[in-house]
Amino acid sequence: MKKLSVYIFIGLIFCSNAFAWCEFGGLLDWSKEHKACGKYARDLKESMNLDQFDTTDAYCACRIRLYNLEEYGVEKIHGDDEYRNFPGLRSVRP
Numbered sequence: 001m002k003k004l005s006v007y008i009f010i011g012l013i014f015c016s017n018a019f020a021w022c023e024f025g026g027l028l029d030w031s032k033e034h035k036a037c038g039k040y041a042r043d044l045k046e047s048m049n050l051d052q053f054d055t056t057d058a059y060c061a062c063r064i065r066l067y068n069l070e071e072y073g074v075e076k077i078h079g080d081d082e083y084r085n086f087p088g089l090r091s092v093r094p
Contacts, residue, residue, distance in 0.1 A: 022059075022060030022063055022064060024060065024067065033063060034063075036066070036093070037059050037062035037063050037066065037094075040059075040089075041059040044058050044087070044088070045058075048087070057086075058086045061086055062086075062092050065090075066094060
């Protein structure tokens with residue numbers, strides 16, 4: 001039983017997302033996009049005094065923007081509601 005619970009716990013660590021709503025990254029994400037967007041969100045949190053939810057939104061907006069640039073070559077695919085436009089978001093380059 002102890003082994004089973006350890007396997008389940010390890011499995012949850014590797015399959016769960018750290019930022020659930022934007023579905024990028026995870027607990028073990030060492031990508032250049034994660035580093036760049038994490039730094040952007042932390043810097044924005046300090047400069048604008050954002051709470052945890054707004055910081056997560058800034059991180060996810062950054063990841064969505066970088067994903068769209070890499071995948072489709074444009075920043076936005078849908079409308080204005082795809083992500084919040086945080087200050088300096090378009091300057092993030094991994």
